Amino acid sequence: MLSLESITKTTQDWLFAKFSPEIALTIECVIVILLCITLFAVLGLVLVLLERKVAARIQIRLGPNRVGPGGIFQTAADTLKLIMKEGLTPDTADKFLFNLAPFIVMMVAMLLLAPIAFAKNFQIWDINIGVLYISAVSSLSVIGILMAGWASNNKYSLLGAMRSGAQIVSYELSAGFAVLTIVVLTGSLRISDIVASQENGWWLFKGHIPVIIAFVLYIIAVTAETNRAPFDLAEAESELTAGFHTEYSGMKFALFFLAEYINIFIVCAIGATLFLGGWMPLHIGHWDGFNHIMDYIPSSVWFMGKTFFLIFVIMWFRWTFPRLRVDQLLNLEWKYLLPISLFNLLLVTVIAIMGWHF
Amino acid sequence: MFLKDYISDVYNGVASLLKGMRKTGYYFTHSKEIITEQYPDNRATLKLADRFKGEVVMPHDDNNEHTCTGCTACELACPNGTIKIITKFDVTPEGKKKKAIDAFIYRLEMCTLCNLCITACPSDAIKMVPNFEHSVFDRSKLTKVLNKPGSKIKEGIE
């Protein structure tokens, strides 16, 4: 089967044979940029529709089903509508920051695509501090949100942005500790090393109790980081209209909307890489026949499957639980999640030293 | 003691959340529970209740006859002046003048579908039909004349 790895290898060989090294490198960069933007666009389309369909099925109804067979062109219609809307900038808003904020949020999402391994040997940048890079860059999204709230010159937006900022900064800690659990077990920050260490089994199964606790904590923490329900009071429609993006309309709103879904994809991709084995197929012990069949499924399909499973779990949370109040949310983090994750880190260190994992 | 409360707190909380998730997960996987109707597509098989109050009509039989005597009981019973009856005088074969209706004007845009006119009518001349698709592009179409042109009252109704 034609694997993504062989496509990249042949392209690289052909380019370096045809052009001088600098020009070949430039062309490669341009190709990667175009692929990233395409991936974003396609993901945005797919995820928005997926959310609406999942929501509809949980609510015992069909989702969008008029535009295209089964509603698949619904997001394209929505994007078209948003493009044609009047992009209104309030008179007293800080115009430079107002226009810059959606782009910062988008940029952070794009930067985070770099270390993720989509398939075997198919990573944009296999940096040796991959996990640290991910934690650091994901903290930058707070700047975009605060900028949006401040520049709108609107009390509701400011209130929403402040709440959102406090929430994101708090939950980064728990997410970081959950990620550290896997780093302790693997011994390396490099993404490809982490995925390679899961060859004989995913960390979720190999690292039993502490990794399962870390996984649950990670899912809760990233739901809060991406402002999803039940932690979505930044955009709670029934409380403060739309929070920090109240004043945005037209294409800028579409960028915020898109950036939220891309963020979900990225954090689920990271979760799948760390806890569920990235692009590694499911191998069970010494069942060679089973393992051989599993190897036939391409690694990109494994990766996408795991990521979309986690995305589905996060969507499931949204449509089941009511919203938390802001003080309860911070309560949850500082009094429950942080102590449990600290204790969990201690536990996993002991297990790693004693070698009590599989 | 504090630790026991803490752990039981966490456990009960997580258990209640998982119970809720199981319920929604059940509905996600069982799509036969979907109860919404796909409206414009299922018009052919749509069945409304017989008594659904959609619109007032005056039933005419095969000879284009109705049973309205022009007594204006419905016009008096209507709470907001939806019905207006214009009467004329017919000449019967014996040469006597008899009151008959010229036009039974019914304004659908004002009707509250309260059914008081139907219960007030002594000769069962009007009834409600289950028709809910009343949208028009031209508002004057909502002012209807219920008796068909050229129709007259059935014999023997007083």
Added chain:
Amino acid sequence: MYNQTEIIKDTTDLGPDGELVINMGPQHPATHGVLHLVVTLNGETIKKIEPHLGYIHRSIEKMCERLSYRQFIYVTSRMDYLSSHINNTACALLIEKGMQIEVPERAKVVRTILNELTRIASHELWIGAMAMDLGAFTPFFYAFREREMITDIMEDTCGARLTMNYIVPGGLMYDIHPNFQTKVKAFVKQFKEKVTEYEDLVTGNIIFQSRTKGVGVLTAEDAISYGCSGPVARASGVSCDMRKIAPYDAYDRVEFDEVIETAGDSFARYIVRVKEMNQSIRIIEQLIDNIPEGEFVGKTKNVLKLNKGEFYQRVETARGEFGVFIVSEGGTTPYRIKFRSPGFSNLSVLDHIAKGSKIGDLMATMGTLDLVIPDIDR
């Protein structure tokens, strides 16, 4: 001319102590209807709430002065549209009391069953809307599935789904549909199976409980002094069910409990309504199997005239005590009608119980007061 400080005060909406004044509504996803709340905030804490009413005032009471006693009943369906049968029953009972009309047994029993079905439908919608205010969007659809069964029963028998206008002075407008009994029995069976879903999804949920427990506490003295009624007062320990205090129709023949809680917070108001739904099912079960045969409407004159004097009738709607007061000069139309709406008194207590809490709590409190604004504004 204004001086500098006055101009800044005028344009930045600061209250007397530099607090923030924001408007919630009249177009707002959470206020159930057109309610305009002027909220004075200090950070995130509420200091004062002022409701501005009148956005859906249709001068119903004045309109009824031109309508005869048979005609004015349909307007009451449109006031509190979620308890339309119960409002109609109040008007019908008043006229029967005033003119000494005999109501046959069949009509009494059917009226009671329809009232209880309406109460369940109203509480179902309330559960869905309350969960949606707090952010859980799915219980709304599950609640509407049950409500759909009730409106189907109403459509078969009464001909309409929301504003029914089926109860007239003397009994019913026409006889019930032949499959009324079977459909109601099927509904009772399904309701009993599905009511555990609300337990799982909403009542037992730790997030829901922590958002409603201890929020918006109303003491019993305050409930009585502000004139609250219905589940709002019963959750604070005040016993005020009109069906027990002044029974009408067939309520003196059935056994049911009056649900009273003592905590007075939002969670107690929620529990009272859920338990009330179960009690309504109990009432329906006792009545549905033996609906007496006979006439469905008593003998009345063609033109109804009340004697000179003042008449008052009160019933228990899903929201509380609804009252109709008529001053009659002896003619065919009332001289003055006044409707005592339960929502108006329940809303007046909002400022008192929401002071000092956060905005998120305001949503939970307002949701549990179960306001329907056309009822308040008439």
